[in-house]
Structure formats: C-alpha cells, structure tokens
Amino acid sequence: MAKVEHKPKGQSTLSDERLHELFREMLLIRRFEEKVEERFRAGELPGFLHVAIGQEAVASGVMAALEPDDVIASTHRAHGHTIAKGTHVNAIMAELYGKVEGCSGGYGGSMHLYDVEKGNLGANAVVGGGFPAIVGAALTFQFRKQPRIGVAFFGDGATNTGTFHESLNLAQLWKVPAVFVLEMNGWAESTPISQHSPITDFSQRAVAFGMKSIDADGQDVEAVHAAMTEAREHAVSGKGPVFLNVRTYRLVGHYIGDPQVYREKAEIEELRETKDPIELLRARLELSDEDFASLDTELTAIVEASVEFAKAGTDPRPEDALKYVYA
Amino acid sequence: MPELTYREAVRDALSSAMREDEDVFIMGEDIAEMGGSMGVTQGMLDEFGPERVRNTPISEMAIVGTGIGAAMQGMRPVVEIMYQDFLTLSMEQLVNQAAKHRTMSGGQLKVPLTIRTQGGAGWSPGAQHAQQLESWFVHVPGLKVVFPSTPEDVRGLLWTSIYDDNPVIFFEHRLLYPLKGEVPETIEPIELGKARVMREGKDVTVVAIGRMVPEALQAADDAEKEGISVEVIDPRTLLPLDEHAIVASVKKTTRCVTAHEAVTRGGFGAELAAVVQAGAFDYLDAPIERVGAKFAPLAFAPAMEQWVVPHAADVLEAVKRTVARA
Numbered sequence: 001m002a003k004v005e006h007k008p009k010g011q012s013t014l015s016d017e018r019l020h021e022l023f024r025e026m027l028l029i030r031r032f033e034e035k036v037e038e039r040f041r042a043g044e045l046p047g048f049l050h051v052a053i054g055q056e057a058v059a060s061g062v063m064a065a066l067e068p069d070d071v072i073a074s075t076h077r078a079h080g081h082t083i084a085k086g087t088h089v090n091a092i093m094a095e096l097y098g099k100v101e102g103c104s105g106g107y108g109g110s111m112h113l114y115d116v117e118k119g120n121l122g123a124n125a126v127v128g129g130g131f132p133a134i135v136g137a138a139l140t141f142q143f144r145k146q147p148r149i150g151v152a153f154f155g156d157g158a159t160n161t162g163t164f165h166e167s168l169n170l171a172q173l174w175k176v177p178a179v180f181v182l183e184m185n186g187w188a189e190s191t192p193i194s195q196h197s198p199i200t201d202f203s204q205r206a207v208a209f210g211m212k213s214i215d216a217d218g219q220d221v222e223a224v225h226a227a228m229t230e231a232r233e234h235a236v237s238g239k240g241p242v243f244l245n246v247r248t249y250r251l252v253g254h255y256i257g258d259p260q261v262y263r264e265k266a267e268i269e270e271l272r273e274t275k276d277p278i279e280l281l282r283a284r285l286e287l288s289d290e291d292f293a294s295l296d297t298e299l300t301a302i303v304e305a306s307v308e309f310a311k312a313g314t315d316p317r318p319e320d321a322l323k324y325v326y327a
Numbered sequence: 328m329p330e331l332t333y334r335e336a337v338r339d340a341l342s343s344a345m346r347e348d349e350d351v352f353i354m355g356e357d358i359a360e361m362g363g364s365m366g367v368t369q370g371m372l373d374e375f376g377p378e379r380v381r382n383t384p385i386s387e388m389a390i391v392g393t394g395i396g397a398a399m400q401g402m403r404p405v406v407e408i409m410y411q412d413f414l415t416l417s418m419e420q421l422v423n424q425a426a427k428h429r430t431m432s433g434g435q436l437k438v439p440l441t442i443r444t445q446g447g448a449g450w451s452p453g454a455q456h457a458q459q460l461e462s463w464f465v466h467v468p469g470l471k472v473v474f475p476s477t478p479e480d481v482r483g484l485l486w487t488s489i490y491d492d493n494p495v496i497f498f499e500h501r502l503l504y505p506l507k508g509e510v511p512e513t514i515e516p517i518e519l520g521k522a523r524v525m526r527e528g529k530d531v532t533v534v535a536i537g538r539m540v541p542e543a544l545q546a547a548d549d550a551e552k553e554g555i556s557v558e559v560i561d562p563r564t565l566l567p568l569d570e571h572a573i574v575a576s577v578k579k580t581t582r583c584v585t586a587h588e589a590v591t592r593g594g595f596g597a598e599l600a601a602v603v604q605a606g607a608f609d610y611l612d613a614p615i616e617r618v619g620a621k622f623a624p625l626a627f628a629p630a631m632e633q634w635v636v637p638h639a640a641d642v643l644e645a646v647k648r649t650v651a652r653a
Contacts, residue, residue, distance in 0.1 A: 115435075132391070167388075
C-alpha cells in the first residue's frame, strides 16, 4: 500500500468522521467513473466522456470547504465535481443516458451537468468558457453583500485561453469573492506542459495580476481542504479572489478510449502506485480490509442502482428539443 | 409629446430602469467618466455611482461573460461593446454561453442580459469600426436581436430588452444618435417581434433596418414624385421577426425590396427574402430585390466608403426595378 507522502500544508479542520465521509465520497466518485467507463464501452452511453479518475481529492477537498450557497463552474471533466457538490449519482447517470430524470433533463450530457439548486452553474465543454460567469456571479454576491463565493475549476490547458487572463484580471481588479481552482494534471488533452506553456508554475500567472495564490497537493484531500478553506476565507472577507494551484494526476486518458499514445505505460502504472488519492487516504485512515470491502460493496451497489435508475428513466420527446430555447 | 435624440432615448431607458430597479447596472469600456465613446452614458456615473456604472478593461469576453454570470444570479446587466466589430472578440461567450445555458441546463437557468453595441459607416472609420454584423446573431438559437431606427423605438425596445429574460443583442447605429424624434411622455415598452409600418403605400414594400429606414423613407418620397407608392416597414427586431406583418404587406403591394447597410451576401435581407417567398410566392409580381453594401472590407477614403454602402438612391433604383417588371 502506498505511503502518505504529503502532509497538509495548512491546518486541516477535518475531523476523523468528516475524513471518513470524504473517503466515502471519493470512492463513490471512483466507482461511478469506473461504471461510466464500463457502460460507455458496452455502447450504452451516447456522446463522449471524460472521467476524473485520480482527481477525486480535488473535487471532494474543495467542495468540503464550501457553503451550500457557494456556486461552481465545472469543466468537461465534471462528474466528480458534480457528485461532490451534492447531486445524486442517479441524476448524473440518468443525464449520461439522456433521460428526462437527468440533472440537466437530458439537454446537457456529460459535459453540461447542471444542478442550480445545489449551486452547480454547469460544466463547460469550451475550455476556459466558464471563467467569466464565475466573476459575474461573484460580482453579484459583492453587490448584494452576500457571504458567498464563486469557484471556477479548470486545467493547466485553460490557463492559455483569453478568458483566463481577462477574467482573473477583472476579478482581482474588482476584488470579487471568487476562487480559481487549477487542477494541474500536466496535460492539455494529449499535449504536455512542455508543449503548451513556457512556465510550469502557473501560480505566476495569478501573481502577475496581484492575486493571492495558494499551492496544494491535489492527491491529499486534507491539503486541498485546508487550502480551500483559507482561500474561501480570504475571498469572502472582501480581500479579493484567490488562485488555488493544485497539483493533481489524471490516472486515465483524456477521454474514455484514449489509447494515450503520448505517454509511457510505465508512467501511468507508477502514478497509479504512488499518486492514487484514494489509496493515500485509505492508508492515512488505516482502514481495515474488512471495512474497506464493506464500504466498497455498498458504494458499488449505489452506482449499480444508478444505472438501473437511468435505464428505467424517461426518454425525452424529440419535440421537447425546442422547449428551453427561450425563457 | 417631448422630443429626444436617439442618443438621449437610449440614455433615458437605461437611467429609468436603473432608477426603478437596483438589479440593473451597466458596464463597458469608457462608459463612466467619459460617458461612452458615443456619449450615450454621459452623466450616468454622477447619478448612479461607480458600482452601477462600471468602467471595464478592454476585455470583451470578460465583459460579456461577467454579464452572463451576473444575469444568471438574477441581475439585469446591460453591457456595452463599444463597436460591434468588437463583438467578434466576445463571440464565444455570446454564442456558446449566453445563448445556450438555458437549454443546456434543461431550463434551470435564464440569462437576462442585454448587450448594447453600435456601429455603421458614413464617417470614414475604416474597415474595423464600421461593420454591420446583425445577421450573424440571427443564426444563433437562444439570442434575440434588436435594431431600432427611431428615438421612440430605441427607448421602448431597450426597456423591453432589459426586462426580457433572454440575452438580447441590441444594435444602435452611430449615424442615428443625433436623430430627433417625438417620444411618449413616459416610457412605453415595445414588444419584441412587432414590426412598425413607417409609411403606407401600395406598389412596393421596402423592409429596411437601422440607418436604411430613414434612407428608405427618403427613397419613398422620391418615388412618390415619380408616381410610385412605397410602403416602408421597419421590423425593429430581427429575432423574433414579425413575419406576419411583412408577408401581409407584400401580399398587398406584390413587390418587395429589402434594405440594410450590412453587406448583401448572407445579410438579413436573404432571410427576409426567404420569408417573403414562402409566405407570398403567389402574390409576387417581381423578384425580391436586396439592397446592401458591396462585398468588400470597408475602405477608408470617403469616396470609396460612400460607394460601397447603400443609400436612398440605391433603394429607389431597386424599387423602380421591381415596378418595371410588371
């Protein structure tokens, strides 16, 4: 079993009980993603899908530090964020099957998971597309003097987009309560940082705008939670937005079925040995094999039930495609 | 009835909405101290303060996108894109985000955002400050497109656009800003999707938008001297479009000319022609004529610029061609 390599940087306020809850959530995300891979390969899921295997601790650690009223904008790799923000796996799986019971009513799909009631303003399939809306949401919280924040998730590839620079500049200029969470997995699809950025420390880009930046180990849920807690406190107190520079690892391809010709098989295997956030937390919690197996069985059943729920769901009427073009 | 310029009418709609409703605010480049590059927002900073009259960096994606985010939280932002040429910089946010959030969320979200912009030729701004791009946005489900030509319409339609729960691209024409016209004592909201018959006639229908509305009215005056009776219709909103009013007019006159300052090819006139042929094919006595700019990036020298964009004389010629057919 892998050893815990990184201690939380900040002071984690998570109780053992809460940590167990987060372990459960991270394992639920993992089992959900594995089931999605399986059902996609079985030909049951339309479209194309990106799973967040390896990045579970970022979703769970960030969301654990938020209040229910805080809002997020997610990315094309959205399943984990959406589960951690509180959407039931049934509603997500039903969305992936294109059913009315889906969290976007079958209108969105994997890359457009929404749950506005839970504060999820939507996953965005345009890299960098979600930044400015989070600035606008945060501006509204500032206008209305509400103690809420907006959180934008993105990868290292997105730091090369125009919206990234325009949005971070504006957010810092207006000191809106926003946190920009970089999930730095080292890949823009198949393109490594060496081919997409002249720098590897992306916090420099935030610092260039005068923005506070906090580093966190994205494979350590306590570290992510501690960093996000500090970031939220800074943002909500009116001191301005924060850049959360989270190093994480994508332990799978860009999309399901990606043969990953661009990286060595041995590298992936090594990362799976040493950087799996679930194994790291399992070691930290010293879970017995029996306890783990019991939890795993329970979560596997929940995920299996979500597939049954989705398959039994309602197919939308074709003509309802026009239903929400205008409010 | 009081008289306002087109510019004052825009300002009056913005200021009235902001007085009544704290969810309405404006942001854009140079709109605060300077009062906007066209002077539309002059004095508004003094009345409403820098929180609600927000100068922005030159960041069109962020201007539109921040407006989207605020709108999704229930605000009614009115953002200004200084020249419609710069809408090109914000296209991703307009086309992929503003227009699609409602559908992609299965109806959970709405985006009550107004994007004001202006442009137009006639003062030698060169190729990057004079385009008319309204037809691009008519192609995008989820957006609404408004392009008024009179002070009364610009005021009433801007009010309605602000209170519409959808993203509205609101086009103003630079050369219309000084135009004076009577307006109602208090703002009367004008429903989107209702055309206005600017002048009644019986021989030819001219469907004109923006600056080409006054040009078409001039052409109608000139045609009258030659015994041709021209009806001029201003759709005022291109999306939604009052197809019924246009088709009904052409059924009456049996001839149709479309007129806009944008280039003719792929312009809104093509959509109007399709609407008319589908709705009034058996009534037509002549091919539908399209008046628009010639197909070239707009040249700077006044002689070239004036030759490329259409004027009343071009509308008159098109009117005469349709009449000559029958």
